[in-house]
Amino acid sequence: MKSAVIVFPGSNCDRDVAVALGRIAGHAPTMVWHGDRAIPKVDLIVLPGGFSYGDYLRSGAMAAHSPVMTEVAARSKQGVPVLGICNGFQILTEAGLLPGALVRNAGLRFICRDVHLKVESTESMYTRRYKRGQVIRIPIAHADGNYRADAKTLDRLEGEGLVAVRYCSPSGEVGEQHTPNGSARNIAGIFNERRTVLGLMPHPERLIEPALGGSDGRPFFEGIAEALAA
Amino acid sequence: MTATMTKAADAPKSMEALAREFGLSAEEYKLALSILGRTPNVTELGIFSVMWSEHCSYKSSKKWLRKLPTTAPWVVCGPGENAGVIDIGDGMVAIFKMESHNHPSFIEPYQGAATGVGGILRDVFTMGARPIANLNALRFGDPKHPKTRHLIAGVVGGIGGYGNCVGVPTVGGECTFHPRYNGNILVNAMTVGLARADRVFYAKAAGIGNPVVYVGSKTGRDGIHGATMASAVFGEEVEAKRPTVQVGDPFTEKLLIEACLELMATDMIVSIQDMGAAGLTSSSFEMAGKGGLGIEIDLDQVPQREPGMSAYEIMLSESQERMLMVLKQGREAEAERIFRKWELDFAVIGRLTDTGRLVLRQYGQVAADMPVAPLSEQMPEYARPWTPTLPRPVVDAASVPAPKDYAATLKKLMGTPDLASKRWIWDQYDHMVMADTLQRPGGDAAVVRIHGSDRGLAIVTDCTPRYCDADPRAGGAQAVAEAWRNITCVGARPLAITDCMNFGNPERPEIMGQFAGCIEGMADACRALDFPVVSGNVSLYNETGATAVQPTPSIGGVGILDNLNTVTTIALKKAGSALVLVGETRGHLGASMFLREIAGREDGAPPPVDLKAERRNGDFVRHHITSGKILAAHDCSDGGLLVAVAEMAMASGIGVALTVPAGGVPLHAFLFGEDQARYVLEVAESDVAKLLTHAQAEGVPAARIGATAGHGAAATLTVNGAWPISVAELRAVNEAWLPAYMSGNA
Numbered sequence: 023m024k025s026a027v028i029v030f031p032g033s034n035c036d037r038d039v040a041v042a043l044g045r046i047a048g049h050a051p052t053m054v055w056h057g058d059r060a061i062p063k064v065d066l067i068v069l070p071g072g073f074s075y076g077d078y079l080r081s082g083a084m085a086a087h088s089p090v091m092t093e094v095a096a097r098s099k100q101g102v103p104v105l106g107i108c109n110g111f112q113i114l115t116e117a118g119l120l121p122g123a124l125v126r127n128a129g130l131r132f133i134c135r136d137v138h139l140k141v142e143s144t145e146s147m148y149t150r151r152y153k154r155g156q157v158i159r160i161p162i163a164h165a166d167g168n169y170r171a172d173a174k175t176l177d178r179l180e181g182e183g184l185v186a187v188r189y190c191s192p193s194g195e196v197g198e199q200h201t202p203n204g205s206a207r208n209i210a211g212i213f214n215e216r217r218t219v220l221g222l223m224p225h226p227e228r229l230i231e232p233a234l235g236g237s238d239g240r241p242f243f244e245g246i247a248e249a250l251a252a
Numbered sequence: 253m254t255a256t257m258t259k260a261a262d263a264p265k266s267m268e269a270l271a272r273e274f275g276l277s278a279e280e281y282k283l284a285l286s287i288l289g290r291t292p293n294v295t296e297l298g299i300f301s302v303m304w305s306e307h308c309s310y311k312s313s314k315k316w317l318r319k320l321p322t323t324a325p326w327v328v329c330g331p332g333e334n335a336g337v338i339d340i341g342d343g344m345v346a347i348f349k350m351e352s353h354n355h356p357s358f359i360e361p362y363q364g365a366a367t368g369v370g371g372i373l374r375d376v377f378t379m380g381a382r383p384i385a386n387l388n389a390l391r392f393g394d395p396k397h398p399k400t401r402h403l404i405a406g407v408v409g410g411i412g413g414y415g416n417c418v419g420v421p422t423v424g425g426e427c428t429f430h431p432r433y434n435g436n437i438l439v440n441a442m443t444v445g446l447a448r449a450d451r452v453f454y455a456k457a458a459g460i461g462n463p464v465v466y467v468g469s470k471t472g473r474d475g476i477h478g479a480t481m482a483s484a485v486f487g488e489e490v491e492a493k494r495p496t497v498q499v500g501d502p503f504t505e506k507l508l509i510e511a512c513l514e515l516m517a518t519d520m521i522v523s524i525q526d527m528g529a530a531g532l533t534s535s536s537f538e539m540a541g542k543g544g545l546g547i548e549i550d551l552d553q554v555p556q557r558e559p560g561m562s563a564y565e566i567m568l569s570e571s572q573e574r575m576l577m578v579l580k581q582g583r584e585a586e587a588e589r590i591f592r593k594w595e596l597d598f599a600v601i602g603r604l605t606d607t608g609r610l611v612l613r614q615y616g617q618v619a620a621d622m623p624v625a626p627l628s629e630q631m632p633e634y635a636r637p638w639t640p641t642l643p644r645p646v647v648d649a650a651s652v653p654a655p656k657d658y659a660a661t662l663k664k665l666m667g668t669p670d671l672a673s674k675r676w677i678w679d680q681y682d683h684m685v686m687a688d689t690l691q692r693p694g695g696d697a698a699v700v701r702i703h704g705s706d707r708g709l710a711i712v713t714d715c716t717p718r719y720c721d722a723d724p725r726a727g728g729a730q731a732v733a734e735a736w737r738n739i740t741c742v743g744a745r746p747l748a749i750t751d752c753m754n755f756g757n758p759e760r761p762e763i764m765g766q767f768a769g770c771i772e773g774m775a776d777a778c779r780a781l782d783f784p785v786v787s788g789n790v791s792l793y794n795e796t797g798a799t800a801v802q803p804t805p806s807i808g809g810v811g812i813l814d815n816l817n818t819v820t821t822i823a824l825k826k827a828g829s830a831l832v833l834v835g836e837t838r839g840h841l842g843a844s845m846f847l848r849e850i851a852g853r854e855d856g857a858p859p860p861v862d863l864k865a866e867r868r869n870g871d872f873v874r875h876h877i878t879s880g881k882i883l884a885a886h887d888c889s890d891g892g893l894l895v896a897v898a899e900m901a902m903a904s905g906i907g908v909a910l911t912v913p914a915g916g917v918p919l920h921a922f923l924f925g926e927d928q929a930r931y932v933l934e935v936a937e938s939d940v941a942k943l944l945t946h947a948q949a950e951g952v953p954a955a956r957i958g959a960t961a962g963h964g965a966a967a968t969l970t971v972n973g974a975w976p977i978s979v980a981e982l983r984a985v986n987e988a989w990l991p992a993y994m995s996g997n998a
Binding site for chain 1: 685686
């Protein structure tokens with residue numbers, strides 16, 4: 023499996039996701055600078071977390087117009103999987119590759135802590151190694167993770183099974199009080215129609231070994247590796 | 253534009269009067285005249301005043317700082333460079349420093365704290381290190397003071413806003429409160445970085461004719477005279493000083509880190525220095541001075557944010573995210589490509605000369621011409637008068653009423669501002685980015701893995717200002733000892749410290765006495781524990797009206813973990829194991845949390861620090877941790893034994909049945925006394941006897957003081973079988989205070 027991690031000015035989880043991919047999927051990704059218009063032939067494109075362009079405008083708004091994004095959109099159209107984590111998710115919505123928007127957290131503060139997620143759909147290359155309804159513990163670290171979309175879009179996402187994960191309690195109850203950032207319908211991650219594109223606010227790359235405090239992020243990368251094993 | 257600058261620009265008044273406004277004394281002005289051999293112009297006067305400001309010159313503190321031990325076989329570079337460098341083995345060095353940003357943070361908390369983080373990061377990556385961890389030590393005023401809430405929100409927001417964006421995890425620190433900080437909060441930021449031992453960069457310029465290069469952000473009119481502001485007592489007109497606070501741009505800092513590290517992987521750099529306090533002035537003097545050279549700068553080449561800036565403004569601006577480098581001749585274009593890729597300014601602004609003079613040109617005219625060496629060599633240095641702090645009487649435990657209900661007392665203590673959980677703060681810091689944080693905030697020390705290896709660094713900040721206030725020498729020693737102890741608690745070998753000395757007005761003999769005492773105590777402890785000072789910062793004039801801050805020598809400590817498999821945490825691991833108390837308990841209640849929060853008294857001598865016992869007990873504990881026999885470890889500090897045990901229980905949800913030996917020390921003094929050099933260890937029952945026998949052989953006081961019991965909702969903490977208190981309830985109280993306070997409900 024070959025992958026590419028796009029590096030924007032201000033990306034800061036590029037190394038973390040590259041380490042996770044390298045260690046678990048067994049192939050170190052190619053790091054692609056945002057100014058490059060060409061992306062090598064890969065099986066997966068990753069938009070990492072961070073603060074692209076400082077997120078001084080809306081989070082992800084500048085990066086969405088960066089030269090490399092034209093190619094990301096084209097590849098996505100061809101069916102190449104695209105994974106956006108945190109700032110990457112924000113970029114995907116700003117670029118129109120996923121619906122909705124990520125706005126300031128309901129509490130107006132940056133939040134960094136482990137949260138519990140309920141895996142809503144396992145029918146994707148990203149979530150195939152989890153069980154449907156499984157509760158996993160994964161960290162978040164964001165100020166703008168409050169997912170918003172109009173009711174019609176939210177209904178469609180839910181109706182078509184395009185919600186990947188939702189915030190929940192340690193025992194799996196979904197509700198506003200277990201949603202750290204105020205996201206509509208407790209959404210923490212969504213797919214595009216073909217489930218090739220995933221936008222995820224939590225950081226699975228941060229919990230891939232017991233030494234870091236947990237391994238619930240590991241099956242995420244194992245699933246990717248398995249699905250893309252050539 | 254500040255009031256001062258307007259006057260400077262008008263300038264008809266005498267230079268001497270202006271010198272006073274710039275903070276130079278009559279004698280200092282006279283010295284400036286003799287060095288220059290003529291009357292300085294406004295730019296030159298500005299340069300003299302910032303170079304000789306307390307902040308940049310350490311003129312009041314230098315005499316005392318020399319007393320601190322700064323060497324050890326593993327020290328690569330001690331104080332005097334941008335940061336300290338220690339050898340951590342495997343061809344790697346750790347580079348670290350702590351610095352204050354107190355005055356700006358009080359005036360404008362968000363930007364003041366944010367730029368504090370930015371500045372300390374630059375000090376570390378200037379030397380070639382990739383920053384891997386940030387910490388911060390915060391002191392706020394009384395929570396009831398009307399400004400406190402706003403200051404906390406701003407400072408925490410600023411630290412998070414900057415650190416999160418640059419992608420360096422903020423892994424630890426401390427935060428306490430006292431009315432003595434009402435008018436002067438303390439914001440001390442620490443950065444630790446890693447570099448290859450053969451790739452450390454220094455400030456010393458070399459090579460006549462080599463280009464002097466400016467990189468990073470453009471220079472603007474912000475922070476002019478910030479260093480002077482940081483060297484004066486606050487009066488009523490604090491708000492008017494807001495324009496002297498700089499504005500941070502963490503995005504540019506992130507680019508600057510990456511660009512500098514990319515350039516540092518080549519062999520193009522001769523020397524490099526960040527532009528911190530006093531901006532272009534101090535960086536150019538620093539580089540030329542260390543190299544014994546001269547430097548010529550064409551100010552027209554300095555990237556500027558706005559047109560029409562005067563030489564004075566360019567030289568004194570403290571605009572952030574800027575660096576000055578000397579490159580090898582002929583490599584300019586190659587270096588420029590790297591900085592352009594990262595969309596940063598890059599400008600050759602001058603050359604090194606053999607004249608030993610700093611010459612500034614603007615619009616083709618000489619704007620300043622002054623000798624480099626005398627400014628630092630003849631820098632004023634004061635042996636300020638000092639009076640020692642009078643010793644306080646030892647508090648007799650019998651004179652302090654014992655609580656009737658220990659559960660209620662413990663609950664109250666765990667909910668007091670100083671002991672309450674600071675989760676509300678660290679939740680706002682990305683403490684996991686870089687994916688090497690092995691121990692997150694909330695434990696004794698943060699543990700950060702050395703990327704790609706199975707070794708790690710243990711990092712802490714520590715200081716107990718109420719001890720320093722009561723007895724500076726004991727307090728100084730205690731701050732160092734506690735940092736050493738906390739590093740020991742995770743199983744690491746303590747290596748070295750950085751210090752951030754926060755005090756009041758040094759022109760007052762009693763303040764100088766506090767400073768002197770703290771230094772003496774620190775020096776004692778550093779020597780006894782082989783824990784030298786490798787970098788640091790002094791912040792004086794932390795004083796508003798007649799109120800000085802509590803003497804606060806913040807200590808940032810770094811240790812090495814050679815084997816990540818035997819790292820311990822404070823969290824209890826299982827029910828049915830034994831708790832062992834290491835160290836002697838005399839029940840010292842003077843200057844304790846119990847005395848202040850429960851008895852409502854702040855008097856008494858602090859607990860004495862026996863450095864021999866510290867060393868012996870700590871080495872014993874570390875030996876057993878690294879041999880893999882310790883399940884959990886925690887030192888006894890604020891609040892004493894019972895608070896330490898409660899923290900261990902809360903971290904895991906496992907209960908404890910404490911059994912306090914009868915006779916001798918009164919129960920309340922045993923439980924809440926803050927005797928030093930003590931640790932609580934969780935040990936499997938099967939290992940206890942061996943551990944105690946070994947302790948006896950080593951002369952280490954150690955005793956079984958209870959057992960772990962129960963888990964989950966049923967877990968309780970009991971003392972001698974009485975006063976049961978639910979661990980869940982303790983945790984709730986401990987977590988509740990800060991969020992409630994910040995939302996206006998406490």
